[in-house]
Amino acid sequence: MSFDDLLPEANQLYEHLLSELNFLRDFESGAFERNCDYVTAAYFNMRSQESSDWTLNLSPNWVLDIGGENFDTGEARDFDENMGKAIIGGKIAVSDGDFEEYSLNLTLLAQEDTEARGRDVNRHLGAPCCWSADAAEFDYRVARRYHFDIDMGDNEDERKPVSHLQNGGEFDTGHLQHANPHYCSSPLDKPRLPHPPMDPILILHMLAKQYQSLSQMIQSEWGNRVRRAERHLWQPYHSTISDWYDVGSGSETFASYIEND
DSSP: OOGGGGSOOHHHHHHHHHHHHHHHHTOOOTTTGGGHHHHHHHHHHHHTSBTTBEEEEOOSOEEEEEOOOSGGGSOOEEESTTOEEEEEEEEEEEETTEEEEEEEEEEEEEOTTOEEESSSTTTTTTOOTTOSTTTTTOSOEEEEEEEEEEOOOOOTTOOOBSEEEEEOOOOOGGGOSSOOOBOOOOSOOOOOEEOOOOOHHHHHHHHHHHOGGGGGGOOHHHHHHHHHHIIIIIHHHHHHHHHHHHHOOTTOOHHHHTBOO
16 A cells, blocks of 8 residues: 555546536525636536646635634634635646645634624633734634645655645635725644645535534535535545555554655
């Protein structure tokens, strides 16, 4: 077995993503509607390419309003009302049937005094210190940033899980049709955590399941699309893991097996 078995086939992923974009560009949901023109542009751009050589570039990034549920319990840790924003972006590039780049990202933006726990007088305790005089000119700050990456390995000195989740990373506001946010970034980008490959609808579904403001997106056909994405991207990953444990690997650890070359 090879770590390649963890990943989707690039040409099959092309057909899957093309169908997914076609679904999303006509998706009737107020929570997502503002992004339909961007999705349509991405769809027609992909459709003009070949299944062995293609690029999906989510620029401009997709923007969704999030937050504001269950504050009456006094325990919720979320954004006041719908004052947070989820930004989905990234790029997948394939050349001669091989992945050259695969990095999808999820960024959460917050406004000042909107990151809260419940509704009581202490709801803003623990708020980030970067809301200072230096950051006051910004309408938003980057509260969280995640990368869902496939890295086939081009650095012999730094092996990593071939498919992984990474915190932080560069935030290029040039892809964002929104306010320029304050970003307290760090040069640190480890650890990288093993994670199955993601696609746009899997990221959207994760958000819709956890933010009530997006729950309207989960409709009958939505579930079919999510299951299709799980079969294309997660089934090879989890099946390969199961096979690896069944076959046995001697002294090799699973962490070593899923590292790139």
